[in-house]
Amino acid sequence: MADAVVVGSGPNGLAAAVILARAGLEVEVHEAAGSIGGGCRTAEVTLPGFRHDLCAGAHPMAVASPFFRAFDLAAHGVEMLTPQVSYAHPLDGGRAGLAWLDLERTADGLGRDGGAWRRYFGPLLREWEDLVALIMSDMRHPPLDPAVLLRLDPGIELRAARRLVEQSTPLWDLRFREDIAPALMTGVATHAIRPPRSIPGAGVSMLLGTLAHARGWPVPRGGSQAIADALAADLRHHGGRIITGHRVDSIDEFDSVRTVLLDLAPAELQRIAANRLPGRYAKALSRFQYGGAACKVDFALSGPVPWQARGCERAGTLHLIGSRAEAVAAEKAVAAGHHAESPYVLSIQPGVVDDSRAPAGKHTFYTYAHVPNGSTRDMTEAVTAQVERFAPGFRDLILATNVRTAATMPAHNANYIGGDISAGAMTLRQSIFRPVPRWNPYRTPLPGVYLCSSATPPGPGVHGMNGLHAARHALRREFGIRTDPLDLLAGRA
Numbered sequence: 001m002a003d004a005v006v007v008g009s010g011p012n013g014l015a016a017a018v019i020l021a022r023a024g025l026e027v028e029v030h031e032a033a034g035s036i037g038g039g040c041r042t043a044e045v046t047l048p049g050f051r052h053d054l055c056a057g058a059h060p061m062a063v064a065s066p067f068f069r070a071f072d073l074a075a076h077g078v079e080m081l082t083p084q085v086s087y088a089h090p091l092d093g094g095r096a097g098l099a100w101l102d103l104e105r106t107a108d109g110l111g112r113d114g115g116a117w118r119r120y121f122g123p124l125l126r127e128w129e130d131l132v133a134l135i136m137s138d139m140r141h142p143p144l145d146p147a148v149l150l151r152l153d154p155g156i157e158l159r160a161a162r163r164l165v166e167q168s169t170p171l172w173d174l175r176f177r178e179d180i181a182p183a184l185m186t187g188v189a190t191h192a193i194r195p196p197r198s199i200p201g202a203g204v205s206m207l208l209g210t211l212a213h214a215r216g217w218p219v220p221r222g223g224s225q226a227i228a229d230a231l232a233a234d235l236r237h238h239g240g241r242i243i244t245g246h247r248v249d250s251i252d253e254f255d256s257v258r259t260v261l262l263d264l265a266p267a268e269l270q271r272i273a274a275n276r277l278p279g280r281y282a283k284a285l286s287r288f289q290y291g292g293a294a295c296k297v298d299f300a301l302s303g304p305v306p307w308q309a310r311g312c313e314r315a316g317t318l319h320l321i322g323s324r325a326e327a328v329a330a331e332k333a334v335a336a337g338h339h340a341e342s343p344y345v346l347s348i349q350p351g352v353v354d355d356s357r358a359p360a361g362k363h364t365f366y367t368y369a370h371v372p373n374g375s376t377r378d379m380t381e382a383v384t385a386q387v388e389r390f391a392p393g394f395r396d397l398i399l400a401t402n403v404r405t406a407a408t409m410p411a412h413n414a415n416y417i418g419g420d421i422s423a424g425a426m427t428l429r430q431s432i433f434r435p436v437p438r439w440n441p442y443r444t445p446l447p448g449v450y451l452c453s454s455a456t457p458p459g460p461g462v463h464g465m466n467g468l469h470a471a472r473h474a475l476r477r478e479f480g481i482r483t484d485p486l487d488l489l490a491g492r493a
């Protein structure tokens, strides 16, 4: 019998499993789907030879997170390819904001708002590692890495707080004089699938916006699956086993296992442990809210997208919505349970740096539109129209499409309730108290059972930090192992 079982093989489940196995435990991972990776999978869903990322596509967090930096993706054979333009934001009339990897070049392209952009991101960029340590912490303890802790300048908290307040209140326009820079910033804030003028939105744009100039927004050669495969290979190398095609229906299956880590949304925890959860905890879990959702539309194209605005052809990621006001209106509609007339579309063109995703000369194009939770609407036409608005002629390049509506998302991954790709709304409360208000959000009241999914701090994204924090608690409490997980990953222990 294994010492530890992990249920779910998303990046957090695999991150936790790798740490536990490196600590010398016998680890088993049970995955419902036929393939590993959860939100980090790649498959041919349109035409043969076209490899599409089914969920996560761009990886600013995977190259910046303490977990992955210690794990070292490159040493595990994952080639991260970094577009020169991290993200672009086209506007009507053939104009666009471009967030280059280079901050100065970005500022130079933003006209009268160049200085404002430089002043917002410059100080954060100089301290980006501290900012990441802060935001990717368990929101309860100081950053794990003692080196970061010793270096930490209390000013970073102040600077971050000032920017959070600015970009979450009516002050948010004061900094800007033109329309491109605010639209560029709002495109990132809207990743949270929340009204962008909010603290979670401001937090997302501060973190991802800084990383755009620090490490870029890379894509892995061959697709996001490469990240999951690297973690799985490391786990197996350290004696771990992965069982796919096994959806766990009851936690009772693992009664004789010392510790169980669940890479699951709270609703799935409730389903598999319903009869055993104490009433108060179960009630708190039921209050956990699921948020706005995504309808994923993948395209196989006969050529690159014909963007009207110069520079967009060099971007890995593009935010398609138009002005700041349009983004606010679209997210307001989604938050109110409606479909926006002109939806926010997040798109990725991996072919800019990775020629392995499609047959020679052809391209894959990744998109998802924000929709209300549980939406059954096929957004292919709405997405196509939004792309066509900024890239006339796009429609003529389409060879095939594949759609996954929000309502069908849970059939692909039970964590994405109603198509909520964050496994829980990123409200201010749920950014900190995730999934319930407890000092240790990873530990459940069931002996030896921990949550390690993105429904715990620090929230969604492919960064492995939820898995790391949960594994650290499980190692300490269940096995008395106090070694820093970062040392285990870096081979220092």
Ligand SMILES: Cc1cc2nc3c(=O)[nH]c(=O)nc-3n(C[C@H](O)[C@H](O)[C@H](O)COP(=O)(O)OP(=O)(O)OC[C@H]3O[C@@H](n4cnc5c(N)ncnc54)[C@H](O)[C@@H]3O)c2cc1C
Pocket: 007, 008, 009, 010, 011, 012, 013, 014, 030, 031, 032, 033, 036, 037, 038, 039, 040, 054, 055, 056, 057, 058, 059, 060, 061, 062, 246, 247, 248, 249, 263, 264, 268, 272, 294, 296, 368, 412, 413, 414, 415, 416, 421, 422, 452, 453, 454, 455, 459, 460, 461, 462, 463, 466
């Ligand atoms: C459409 C989409 C786009 C995204 N884009 C990005 C992006 O570009 N960049 C980024 O960083 N992040 C992105 N994300 C978010 C990112 O994919 C997730 O935050 C991340 O995968 C969460 O990892 P996890 O390990 O917590 O859970 P998941 O990756 O969701 O994995 C959970 C796993 O548990 C399994 N499971 C569930 N229930 C059971 C059960 N009962 N028994 C056994 N197994 C079970 C599931 O099948 C799944 O494999 C995106 C997500 C989606 C859906």
